Amino acid sequence: MMNQKKELALKICGPAGSGVMQLGEVLSLALNKAGFYTLAYPEYPSVIRGGDNNIQIVISPNANLSPRKEIDILFALDETLLDAHRDEVKKDGFIFDGQTLGLDELGAVKENPIVKNTVAAGFIWKTLSQDLDILLAAIKESMDEKYVDLNLKAAQSGYNLESAKRLDLTSTKQNIFGATANEVFAKAIVKANCKYASIYPITPINSLLNFLSQTEIKMVTPEDEIFAVLSTIGASYAGVRSVTATSGAGFSLMSEAVGFSSMAEIPLVVILGQRSGPSSGMPTYTGQTDLNFAINPGHGEFEKIVLAPGDLKEAMSLSQEAFNMADKYQVPVIVLTDKYLSESRFSTSENLDKINIEIDRGRKYENDSDYRRYKLTKDGISPRAFPGETTFATNSYEHDEAGFAVDDIKTRNLMLEKRNRKLQKLSGGFEVFGNKGSDTILVGWGSTKNNILEYLKDNNKIKYIHVWQPWPFSDDLKNELLKAKKTIVIENNSSGQMANLIECNIGLKTEKILKDDGRPFFKEELAKLIDEKL
Amino acid sequence: MTNILDTGKTPTWCPGCGAFSVSAALKKSITQLNLEPKDVVICYDIGCSGNMSNILNVCAVETLHGRSVPVAVGIKSVRADLAVIAQAGDGGMLSEGLNHFVHAIQRDDNITLILNNNYVFGLTAGQKSSATPKGVKARAQQDTNKVEPISAVNIAVATGCRFIARIPSDNIKLLQETIERAIQFNGFALIEIIQPCKIWAKTFPQTEFVYLDEPMQNATELLDKENLAGLLYLKN
Numbered sequence: 136m137m138n139q140k141k142e143l144a145l146k147i148c149g150p151a152g153s154g155v156m157q158l159g160e161v162l163s164l165a166l167n168k169a170g171f172y173t174l175a176y177p178e179y180p181s182v183i184r185g186g187d188n189n190i191q192i193v194i195s196p197n198a199n200l201s202p203r204k205e206i207d208i209l210f211a212l213d214e215t216l217l218d219a220h221r222d223e224v225k226k227d228g229f230i231f232d233g234q235t236l237g238l239d240e241l242g243a244v245k246e247n248p249i250v251k252n253t254v255a256a257g258f259i260w261k262t263l264s265q266d267l268d269i270l271l272a273a274i275k276e277s278m279d280e281k282y283v284d285l286n287l288k289a290a291q292s293g294y295n296l297e298s299a300k301r302l303d304l305t306s307t308k309q310n311i312f313g314a315t316a317n318e319v320f321a322k323a324i325v326k327a328n329c330k331y332a333s334i335y336p337i338t339p340i341n342s343l344l345n346f347l348s349q350t351e352i353k354m355v356t357p358e359d360e361i362f363a364v365l366s367t368i369g370a371s372y373a374g375v376r377s378v379t380a381t382s383g384a385g386f387s388l389m390s391e392a393v394g395f396s397s398m399a400e401i402p403l404v405v406i407l408g409q410r411s412g413p414s415s416g417m418p419t420y421t422g423q424t425d426l427n428f429a430i431n432p433g434h435g436e437f438e439k440i441v442l443a444p445g446d447l448k449e450a451m452s453l454s455q456e457a458f459n460m461a462d463k464y465q466v467p468v469i470v471l472t473d474k475y476l477s478e479s480r481f482s483t484s485e486n487l488d489k490i491n492i493e494i495d496r497g498r499k500y501e502n503d504s505d506y507r508r509y510k511l512t513k514d515g516i517s518p519r520a521f522p523g524e525t526t527f528a529t530n531s532y533e534h535d536e537a538g539f540a541v542d543d544i545k546t547r548n549l550m551l552e553k554r555n556r557k558l559q560k561l562s563g564g565f566e567v568f569g570n571k572g573s574d575t576i577l578v579g580w581g582s583t584k585n586n587i588l589e590y591l592k593d594n595n596k597i598k599y600i601h602v603w604q605p606w607p608f609s610d611d612l613k614n615e616l617l618k619a620k621k622t623i624v625i626e627n628n629s630s631g632q633m634a635n636l637i638e639c640n641i642g643l644k645t646e647k648i649l650k651d652d653g654r655p656f657f658k659e660e661l662a663k664l665i666d667e668k669l
Numbered sequence: 670m671t672n673i674l675d676t677g678k679t680p681t682w683c684p685g686c687g688a689f690s691v692s693a694a695l696k697k698s699i700t701q702l703n704l705e706p707k708d709v710v711i712c713y714d715i716g717c718s719g720n721m722s723n724i725l726n727v728c729a730v731e732t733l734h735g736r737s738v739p740v741a742v743g744i745k746s747v748r749a750d751l752a753v754i755a756q757a758g759d760g761g762m763l764s765e766g767l768n769h770f771v772h773a774i775q776r777d778d779n780i781t782l783i784l785n786n787n788y789v790f791g792l793t794a795g796q797k798s799s800a801t802p803k804g805v806k807a808r809a810q811q812d813t814n815k816v817e818p819i820s821a822v823n824i825a826v827a828t829g830c831r832f833i834a835r836i837p838s839d840n841i842k843l844l845q846e847t848i849e850r851a852i853q854f855n856g857f858a859l860i861e862i863i864q865p866c867k868i869w870a871k872t873f874p875q876t877e878f879v880y881l882d883e884p885m886q887n888a889t890e891l892l893d894k895e896n897l898a899g900l901l902y903l904k905n
Contacts, residue, residue, distance in 0.1 A: 362739040369743020526705075540722070
């Protein structure tokens with residue numbers, strides 16, 4: 136029986152350690168090679184063995200995908216997990232499990248039980264009626280050389296199993312590129328000529344560490360996030376581009392240093408991966424709950440830039456831009472991501488490797504006589520020297536132009552005003568989609584971008600503003616928002632942090648669509664919530 | 670004639686403070702090593718001794734309390750050409766930032782640590798720090814100090830530090846020579862400078878120091894010997 140399907144959602148589950156995530160990765164890669172857009176959204180508990188690891192793969196000829204509440208195929212590597220997900224399967228959907236298929240009895244699995252996931256990949260590939268060679272190529276590309284033969288054999292034996300239920304999908308026939316945002320961040324960091332990364336491991340930025348470890352960047356895995364951020368600041372002061380990354384929990388420890396970066400005017404780039412809080416919360420689940428925190432990361436009032444990429448393309452461009460902004464304005468730049476964006480595997484037809492943002496190191500010392508590190512200028516930006524070029528002082532205390540500590544009223548006010556001038560001209564920071572003439576607008580920021588774009592595909596009458604630079608909150612954004620009669624803000628948090636930012640900044644009353652249960656918005660769910668507000 | 674290592678700013682220390690001789694020794698060492706001020710970075714802690722940032726004309730970085738070491742390590746990691754010194758007080762290094770002290774030694778980060786130990790929190794006016802001697806009553810405390818002080822040298826020995834020195838601040842000559850050796854040393858070098866606060870620690874018991882002629886062969890012999898001074902241990 137061949138079922139024609141335009142697109143479908145597949146979910147694979149198994150205990151931690153059974154290779155569910157790798158299975159999802161190989162299948163996504165193979166599907167991209169076969170010309171499909173995919174979104175692979177993983178869920179897993181904070182354990183190394185046992186529990187319920189699952190990955191949902193949405194397969195479609197269309198871009199901009201979001202996870203589905205209802206799935207077409209459920210594949211349980213371990214039948215004990217079937218009950219946890221049975222209710223999610225559509226009425227006409229398929230359910231498979233490793234035991235019923237007798238995977239453990241297959242020669243390849245008997246020989247080496249770790250390849251059970253690849254056997255499953257072969258079987259699923261057969262069910263999707265795809266060309267085996269493409270799957271084998273994906274295995275060769277993604278697996279460690281010494282395990283390739285073993286896995287090729289396993290995939291073959293899974294493919295040889297009879298699948299009574301077969302599907303026929305429509306491919307784009309294009310080259311599709313898939314990646315997690317963490318993988319793209321790592322590439323962008325290298326492109327930005329960043330040479331130093333000091334990062335304490337924490338979900339959801341752990342895979343960024345894996346990717347960076349394959350580069351030439353000098354990497355440190357230090358004692359804590361305080362060392363991580365301060366050594367990053369140290370490297371930056373010394374003249375080298377540097378980066379740290381963390382989640383909200385680690386960013387809490389970094390807050391004093393973020394203020395130091397701003398006060399001492401040392402460029403700093405922090406990738407902040409939000410996850411479900413507060414406190415230890417649900418650390419392997421997602422959320423957009425640290426916008427307020429990124430905007431107000433420490434004591435005192437200081438300048439900073441907050442960026443919120445929403446997809447792979449923005450992860451590539453904005454994180455390169457973050458280094459330029461940090462250098463140009465000599466401020467901390469916080470790049471917000473979250474578990475959903477950082478760990479889900481998204482896809483695009485664009486070649487992201489071609490996105491190269493020209494490097495701008497900002498205003499530099501040029502053998503100036505009477506050099507003063509914090510020279511008062513019209514736009515507040517002082518030329519930056521590096522140690523070894525000249526002698527100069529750098530200070531976390533309030534200081535004069537030369538960098539010496541002061542506390543007199545006149546200098547305090549001059550220096551405060553100088554720092555405040557730096558970001559005043561930052562404009563834009565958002566992109567408009569959908570029907571630009573509509574006076575009903577949806578507003579989102581960061582990782583909700585694909586979800587809202589997918590909604591727009593079926594509902595093209597309204598306008599959508601994706602905010603990629605939540606701070607500084609630009610006048611352009613203000614003016615764009617003021618055009619609306621009805622503003623609906625969509626966020627993965629429970630208080631409406633962006634909605635409140637809009638209300639505080641321009642006094643515009645908004646309606647809120649909020650969700651803070653650790654999961655991203657599902658397609659059906661978001662459509663229903665938006666339709667109810669219209 | 671003005672020394673190029675002077676900023677011309679007036680020090681803010683109390684009369685008789687050990688920080689005066691430490692800054693004098695630092696200047697002398699930098700001069701002796703023919704280092705240009707632009708090639709010397711000193712990362713300062715927040716505290717009395719840290720206020721040296723205003724008077725010593727090098728690339729000074731006034732950091733955060735307890736955090737001079739992380740900043741210094743970040744700098745040295747990417748700029749091996751610079752002489753990088755971290756300064757810290759006992760409050761900054763043995764209370765607030767002790768973890769960085771231990772881990773910088775574990776990694777053998779190539780910096781010099783000048784640890785100004787005045788036995789109290791000086792800048793906040795005399796509260797007890799982790800280095801305050803047992804049995805003394807520090808300012809603004811309800812009782813005498815009931816716990817043994819944390820010894821920087823003990824921790825340095827236990828974590829494998831290869832350059833360990835303890836020098837009273839009044840021995841400027843030895844201090845100067847030791848700072849020179851520390852800057853030239855390839856690895857983490859600890860110089861604990863004993864400079865009991867002239868205001869808040871003046872009633873504390875005084876230590877009679879015994880100078881070592883040669884560094885100990887075996888670092889563990891330094892454990893709990895708080896009266897030993899000089900370059901105590903060196904392993905190249």
